[in-house]
Amino acid sequence: MIMTPVMKVSIVIPALNEEKTIGRVIDGCRRYGDEVLVVNGPSADDTALVAIAHGARIIQDNGKGKGAALREAINNVTGELIVFIDADGSHDPDDIPRLIEPILNGKADHVTGSRLLGGSSELHGGFDEFFRLMGSSFITACINWRYGVSISDSQNGFRAIKTDVAKRLALKENITTIEQEMIMKTIKRGFTLVEIPTHEYKRQAGASKIRLTKVWFRYVYSLVKYLI
Numbered sequence: 699m700i701m702t703p704v705m706k707v708s709i710v711i712p713a714l715n716e717e718k719t720i721g722r723v724i725d726g727c728r729r730y731g732d733e734v735l736v737v738n739g740p741s742a743d744d745t746a747l748v749a750i751a752h753g754a755r756i757i758q759d760n761g762k763g764k765g766a767a768l769r770e771a772i773n774n775v776t777g778e779l780i781v782f783i784d785a786d787g788s789h790d791p792d793d794i795p796r797l798i799e800p801i802l803n804g805k806a807d808h809v810t811g812s813r814l815l816g817g818s819s820e821l822h823g824g825f826d827e828f829f830r831l832m833g834s835s836f837i838t839a840c841i842n843w844r845y846g847v848s849i850s851d852s853q854n855g856f857r858a859i860k861t862d863v864a865k866r867l868a869l870k871e872n873i874t875t876i877e878q879e880m881i882m883k884t885i886k887r888g889f890t891l892v893e894i895p896t897h898e899y900k901r902q903a904g905a906s907k908i909r910l911t912k913v914w915f916r917y918v919y920s921l922v923k924y925l926i
C-alpha cells in the first residue's frame with residue numbers, strides 16, 4: 699500500500715444565495731482542510747459577506763453555473779486534494795475524513811459520496827424528486843453498462859479528488875452536469891474511482907437552484923457526449 703504522507707486539503711464550497719447556511723458549513727469544514735474556498739455565484743444575498751466573516755477565501759464565479767464555478771475552483775486551490783461540498787447543509791462535513799481516506803492511503807484518485815448507499819432525506823416524496831431520482835438512476839445505469847462498473851450515484855456534489863487528476867480531466871460542463879462529467883471522465887481515463895456511503899440531508903434553507911425543465915436536455919446531451 700502506498701501511503702501519501704502529507705496532502706494539503708482544499709475544501710471548495712460552491713454557493714449561490716446561501717447566506718443562511720454557508721456560515722455553518724464553513725465552520726463545520728474548517729478543521730478538515732488547510733483552506734476553505736467559497737466560490738460565490740451571482741448571489742443576490744449576503745453569501746459572500748457571511749463567508750468572509752467565517753474566515754473563508756472567496757472567489758466569484760463567471761455566472762454560468764455550478765460547473766463553471768467548480769472548474770474555476772480547480773484552477774485556484776492551493777491543495778493537492780480537493781473536497782467539494784455543497785453550501786446548503788445537505789452534506790455532513792464530519793464525513794470528510796471518510797471521504798478523503800481512500801485518497802490519502804493510495805487507494806483512490808477520486809472518491810464520491812453515494813446517496814444511494816448512504817440514504818437521502820431529499821431525493822424522494824414529490825414528482826420533482828421522482829423525476830430526478832429516475833433520471834439519475836438511468837444515467838448511472840448507462841455509465842455502468844458502458845464502462846462495466848457498478849457505481850450507485852453519478853450525481854452527488856459531495857466528493858474528493860486529487861487536484862492534478864481534476865485538472866487532467868479537462869472539465870467542460872458549466873452547470874450541474876459537471877458531476878456526471880467528473881465521474882465518466884475519471885473512469886474513462888483509467889483513474890481509480892471509489893464510492894463511499896454518505897447521507898444527503900434536506901437543504902437547511904432556501905430552494906434548490908436546479909430547474910429540471912431547463913436542464914434535462916443538457917443531462918442527456920452530456921451523457922451521450924462523454925459515453926462515446
Ligand SMILES: Nc1nc2c(ncn2[C@@H]2O[C@H](COP(=O)(O)OP(=O)(O)O)[C@@H](O)[C@H]2O)c(=O)[nH]1
Pocket residue numbers: 711712713714715716737738739740759761762763764767783784785786788855901905906907908
Ligand atoms: N457558485 C455557484 N454555486 C452554485 C450555483 N448553482 C448552484 N450552486 C450551489 O451548488 C450547490 C448545489 O445546488 P442545489 O441547488 O442545492 O442543488 P441540488 O442539491 O441538486 O438541489 C449549492 O451549494 C448551491 O448554492 C452557481 O451557479 N454558482
Ligand SMILES: [Mg+2]
Pocket residue numbers: 784786788901906
Ligand atoms: Mg442541495
